[in-house]
Amino acid sequence: GQQLNQSPQSMFIQEGEDVSMNCTSSSIFNTWLWYKQDPGEGPVLLIALYKAGELTSNGRLTAQFGITRKDSFLNISASIPSDVGIYFCAGTPFGNEKLTFGTGTRLTIIP
């Protein structure tokens, strides 16, 4: 099946720092989505991307659909405590409508 590799697996940052994480695949994707999951909750959609090169923002979050269509990036600016959680990328491979999820990046904010 399709593999989505997310990095880093975990991040420990201080409040106010900017965060960058990425997701790569071995094949071309038509759609890239970024979700956030809090403990005991389901994933919540943050940003959806549908075109290669597309750059979309949602408040302090910015995500990009890589021009090769094999990667995507999520940036969080000026992190705050409520940004803590697990961030998942997800996408639909070319020719397949099934959504595949990445392995997740766990974000922790150090006091």
Add this chain to the structure above:
Amino acid sequence: DAGVIQSPRHEVTEMGQEVTLRCKPISGHDYLFWYRQTMMRGLELLIYFNNNVPIDDSGMPEDRFSAKMPNASFSTLKIQPSEPRDSAVYFCASSDGRPRKTEAFFGQGTRLTVV
């Protein structure tokens, strides 16, 4: 809107018992998805419905798993008989397909423990 509602939130059952998980999608959403989340395999799509019809069940792990959607406001995922390796968090999600069905809203999940 109340969002996607799943029940129960937690289920502990003995190996061999039948387990039924329930989901009420967001009103007006015609896509419904069942996912399973484990530490080892992450989030996996099990099956999805469109207008109450199963479209892709290739993710259903075994014949022990079955899912139904008798009407637009209710779906069940049944495991019979359950096994310890079925322990996971099961999520239901729904979408109205606009702009794409992939933009789905998830429920809070059912944490299943099979002992």
